[in-house]
Amino acid sequence: MICYKQEHLIKMVEEAKVLTKKGKVAKYIPALGEADPSTLAVAIYTGEQDCMYAGNIDEVFTLQSISKVLTLALALMDRGSDYVFQRVGMEPTGDPFNSISKLETSIPSKPLNPMINAGALAVTDMLVGNTLKDKLERVLNFIRKLTGNKNISYNPVVAQSEFETADLNRSLCYFMRQHGIIESNIEQLIDLYTKHCAIEMNCNDLAKLGYVIGNEGRGPNANENIIPLEVARIVKTFMVTCGMYNASGEFAINVGIPSKSGVSGGILGSVPHGVGIGIYGPALDDKGNSIGGLRLLELLSKQYNLSIF
Numbered sequence: 001m002i003c004y005k006q007e008h009l010i011k012m013v014e015e016a017k018v019l020t021k022k023g024k025v026a027k028y029i030p031a032l033g034e035a036d037p038s039t040l041a042v043a044i045y046t047g048e049q050d051c052m053y054a055g056n057i058d059e060v061f062t063l064q065s066i067s068k069v070l071t072l073a074l075a076l077m078d079r080g081s082d083y084v085f086q087r088v089g090m091e092p093t094g095d096p097f098n099s100i101s102k103l104e105t106s107i108p109s110k111p112l113n114p115m116i117n118a119g120a121l122a123v124t125d126m127l128v129g130n131t132l133k134d135k136l137e138r139v140l141n142f143i144r145k146l147t148g149n150k151n152i153s154y155n156p157v158v159a160q161s162e163f164e165t166a167d168l169n170r171s172l173c174y175f176m177r178q179h180g181i182i183e184s185n186i187e188q189l190i191d192l193y194t195k196h197c198a199i200e201m202n203c204n205d206l207a208k209l210g211y212v213i214g215n216e217g218r219g220p221n222a223n224e225n226i227i228p229l230e231v232a233r234i235v236k237t238f239m240v241t242c243g244m245y246n247a248s249g250e251f252a253i254n255v256g257i258p259s260k261s262g263v264s265g266g267i268l269g270s271v272p273h274g275v276g277i278g279i280y281g282p283a284l285d286d287k288g289n290s291i292g293g294l295r296l297l298e299l300l301s302k303q304y305n306l307s308i309f
């Protein structure tokens with residue numbers, strides 16, 4: 001059993017924080033542009049009572065693309081993998097997360113994977129529920145269960161800010177509707193998508209969520225299977241192959257922890273068999289990953305030998 005030490009975490013945050021000066025906060029969603037780029041925090045959860053943490057741990061942030069892992073898990077639980085993978089592929093891409101180009105050239109025209117925007121929008125379209133409100137509530141309840149935090153909700157200001165500026169995502173949806181991949185009313189789909197991207201939490205919540213995915217879908221109380229084993233296996237695999245945008249290969253080599261990042265600067269890490277990692281550092285590198293967060297994960301992986309490879 002690895003013994004994580006808070007003094008290590010504090011040192012790692014100090015070392016990685018230097019890099020935050022070199023990154024930039026995302027501005028294409030205007031509300032995200034207000035984050036303080038020097039913020040950096042990390043939490044680790046091993047299923048014990050409390051997380052171990054260091055840095056600006058009280059900061060809450062929106063999940064953005066990290067929510068794609070959770071909506072995928074829910075869609076797989078709702079619909080089964082045959083249904084999901086008829087509409088979304090399983091292959092990584094070297095293109096940016098919001099690219100439309102492969103939709104045009106792939107035959108049949110379906111998104112390459114559920115971690116890019118096109119794929120995540122198609123997955124959001126598969127969520128079960130009578131109304132948009134029902135569907136959002138189901139996503140929220142699922143995340144409340146995974147984190148053990150009943151107060152998890154979404155940030156309406158960030159959701160609205162993205163909704164008003166999401167024309168690229170709208171164009172992905174129109175393209176996919178033309179090709180029969182999605183069926184919904186597009187404004188409603190963008191509304192649901194921007195709200196689940198704006199679900200908010202701190203690093204402790206994120207680490208707890210990462211723990212369940214790493215722990216084959218079981219919560220800290222071992223009897224409780226929150227995600228079926230097979231679904232946890234699928235989402236963890238996508239985290240490895242596609243979780244860190246078009247830097248996923250380099251990340252697998254340097255860090256080797258199944259992870260998913262978001263443009264808010266959050267990174268979710270799930271070490272198989274039960275270590276969850278939550279990171280927040282809104283200064284991003286040119287691929288959209290938290291620059292301080294990447295360094296932190298490299299340091300963590302080396303210090304505690306966490307690479308799965």
Ligand code: GLU
Pocket residue numbers: 063064065066097098117162169194197261262263264288
């Ligand atoms: N809501 C964001 C978007 O669709 C998520 C992007 C991300 O975090 O990668 O642009």
